[in-house]
Amino acid sequence: MGFFSFLDREHTVAKPGYSRWLVPPAALCVHLCIGQAYALSVFNLPMTKLIGITQSAPGDWKLTELGWIFSLAMLFLGSSAAVFGRWVEEGGPRRAMFTAGCLWAGGFLLSAFGVYIHNLWLIYLGYGVIGGCALGIGYISPVSTLIKWFPDRPGMATGMAIMGFGGGAFIASPLSVWLMSKFNTPTHVGVMETFVIMGAIYFCFMMVGAAIVRVPAPGWKPEGYTPPVTSSKLISKNDVYVYDAVKTPQFWLIWWVLCLNVTAGIGVLGQASAMSQEMFPGVITPVAASGLVGLMSLFNMGGRFAWASVSDFIGRKNTYFCFFVIGFVLYITVPHAGAIGSVALFVFCFCIIISMYGGGFSTVPAYLKDMFGVRYVGAIHGLLLTAWSAAGIFGPVIVNYLREYNITHGVPKAQAYNNTMYIMAGLLVIGFICNFFVKAVHERYHMKANDPRLAGTAKA
Amino acid sequence: MANQTESSNGLKLFLAWSFVGIPLVLGVYNTLLNAMKLFH
Numbered sequence: 001m002g003f004f005s006f007l008d009r010e011h012t013v014a015k016p017g018y019s020r021w022l023v024p025p026a027a028l029c030v031h032l033c034i035g036q037a038y039a040l041s042v043f044n045l046p047m048t049k050l051i052g053i054t055q056s057a058p059g060d061w062k063l064t065e066l067g068w069i070f071s072l073a074m075l076f077l078g079s080s081a082a083v084f085g086r087w088v089e090e091g092g093p094r095r096a097m098f099t100a101g102c103l104w105a106g107g108f109l110l111s112a113f114g115v116y117i118h119n120l121w122l123i124y125l126g127y128g129v130i131g132g133c134a135l136g137i138g139y140i141s142p143v144s145t146l147i148k149w150f151p152d153r154p155g156m157a158t159g160m161a162i163m164g165f166g167g168g169a170f171i172a173s174p175l176s177v178w179l180m181s182k183f184n185t186p187t188h189v190g191v192m193e194t195f196v197i198m199g200a201i202y203f204c205f206m207m208v209g210a211a212i213v214r215v216p217a218p219g220w221k222p223e224g225y226t227p228p229v230t231s232s233k234l235i236s237k238n239d240v241y242v243y244d245a246v247k248t249p250q251f252w253l254i255w256w257v258l259c260l261n262v263t264a265g266i267g268v269l270g271q272a273s274a275m276s277q278e279m280f281p282g283v284i285t286p287v288a289a290s291g292l293v294g295l296m297s298l299f300n301m302g303g304r305f306a307w308a309s310v311s312d313f314i315g316r317k318n319t320y321f322c323f324f325v326i327g328f329v330l331y332i333t334v335p336h337a338g339a340i341g342s343v344a345l346f347v348f349c350f351c352i353i354i355s356m357y358g359g360g361f362s363t364v365p366a367y368l369k370d371m372f373g374v375r376y377v378g379a380i381h382g383l384l385l386t387a388w389s390a391a392g393i394f395g396p397v398i399v400n401y402l403r404e405y406n407i408t409h410g411v412p413k414a415q416a417y418n419n420t421m422y423i424m425a426g427l428l429v430i431g432f433i434c435n436f437f438v439k440a441v442h443e444r445y446h447m448k449a450n451d452p453r454l455a456g457t458a459k460a
Numbered sequence: 461m462a463n464q465t466e467s468s469n470g471l472k473l474f475l476a477w478s479f480v481g482i483p484l485v486l487g488v489y490n491t492l493l494n495a496m497k498l499f500h
Contacts, residue, residue: 019469025476032480164480170487212476284498291498294491301488347498 007210009092014214020149020222022212027142027161029209030097033104033202034138035168037077038297040070040127042176046189050118053189061120069128071392076132078389081140085382086242088137089375093145093213100138101206107131108199115192136385138206139165143365144378148216151374152225155316155366159308162362166301172198234317234438238446239373241453245380250371250441253434258364259387259394260431261323264331264424265357266395271403271417272296272350278413279338279346292347299351300358307359308366316367317438323356324432331425335418361388371441398423 005011044066051057088096107130114122142161150157179197183190221227227237245251268275273289284292311319330349337345364384369377399420406416447453 017469019473021473022469022476025480028480028484032484164484167484167487170491171483174487174490208479212472288498288500291495291500294495295498298488298491298495 007092007095007098009090009095009215012092012094012213012215013217014220018214020216023142023146023149023214024157024160026093026097026209026213027146028164029205029212030100030138030142031161031164032168032171033205034100034135035165036172036198036202037070037073037131037135038166038169039172039176040073042173043191043194046180046191047115050115050189050191053187059118065120069123072124072128073132073135074392075389076129077135077139078386080133080136081382081385082136083382084133084137085140085379086376088141088382089144089242089377089379092215093141094210096137096141097206097210097213100134100141101203101210103130103134104138104206105199105203107134108195108202112192112195112199115195136382139385140378140382142209142213143381144369144374144376145213145215147365147369147374147377150222151227152222153309153312154369155308155311155363156305158365159305159362162308162365163301163304163358165361166297166304166358169297170301233440234315235370236373236441236446238441238443239375240371240380240441240445241447241451242376242379242383244445245372245376246383248372248441248445250438251380251384253438254364254367254371255384255387256434257320257431257438258360258384259391260427260434261320261327261360262357262388262391263395263398264327264427264431265354265360266391267399267420267424268350269296269300269354269357270396271399275417276346276350279417280341280343281414283341283343292350295347296350296354299355303355303358304362307356308362311363311366316363316370317435319359319363320367320435321432323360324428324435327353327356328425328428328432331421331428334421335415338414338418371438373447375447 044063047066048056048060048063051060056062084096107126110126110130111123112126114120114126143158146157146161147154176194176198179194180190183193240248273286273293276284276289276292277286307319307323314322330353334346334349337343337349365377365381368380368384372380399417402420402423403416406419407413
């Protein structure tokens, strides 16, 4: 117990003179690593040739079987964030980051062993289950800490960390390809060694994050900062207990707001390459389409920081209003762009849509903080991430099935996505309505100063 | 004393931001190069 006491929240309290600007890089150390999940697909093709080496042989894994690794990881991201949210909040960020680092690296090592003995179930367990838990715990671990350090700019602070999750794939994708090329031989694909090295690199990175993170001392506030005396009704000065938050209509309205925003974005994110080539046959080549996917991922990352920072000035509710109104207009415009053959308009629409998809993720922690207070925001955020898991199912299903339905009913490929775009626009209308009904949380849910549940929980 | 704390903080900030910033900038640059294919 003594050895691990440095992980305790009380050993993480910042000493006077500590700069709060050290906390965002600590958070980025974790988010840049777990953001690798978005680049997992670079292993798909090599893992279908572990036996055949140059091409798939009998006994090699199929792409459909490998697809379950990512799905499991996303499922466990949502569920572990929901289950361990309160533990993360009460144990402090260092314990959570340390745990996430061990699980993330452990997941990679177990997956490497699974590749070595050619057992897919070990990879499901390693990357899917253990890695998925690391994703959930790591994703929420720095959120409430950043909000406490930046009461003047909570959106910007969480936007910086969550931007890292979007940017993690930019590092992981070329690194994975480069490592596999180094270990690739005529008789060996090199996936196992790549997993081992990446696990070791990520472990070191996440440990640095765990070492430099600090929580503010009780009562600390930024120099020169005075909390606004007359603040918006939608910014609560009271805390709501994590399990009371789920009893409020506000939690479920924001759950749907996030779910619908992500469903609309995720639906086009996975299909952008195929959609652009089918809507502009002969104009957008497969190479150009891969460029579009790259451009969209840059907007996804940039939107996470930009929109969350904007929300500090215009408010969270108004930021989501922007997502739903602008998103509605853009989704309606996409079929028009296809009809007039305007690639520039199409690319513009998709890039802004994806920036708002990213912005939805990064703005929601500050929205929850405004509604439910700071104390349990990390745990409440964890519960809310189940909306992401649900959207991960709804989005691709809607896009894929509608496309198939249209094509089997004789709709030309170039127009097959039009109905999908209108349905996505419709989802945003429902999101707009949910967001409209978000009001301040009733005071009966507010924690009182003598609340027995406060015993043993640190305020900092 | 205050100056010492400030300069040590400055170094820590530089190291911490470089640690995460350099790989991120390299990754963004790499992705930007890939994105340029759209305009060729």
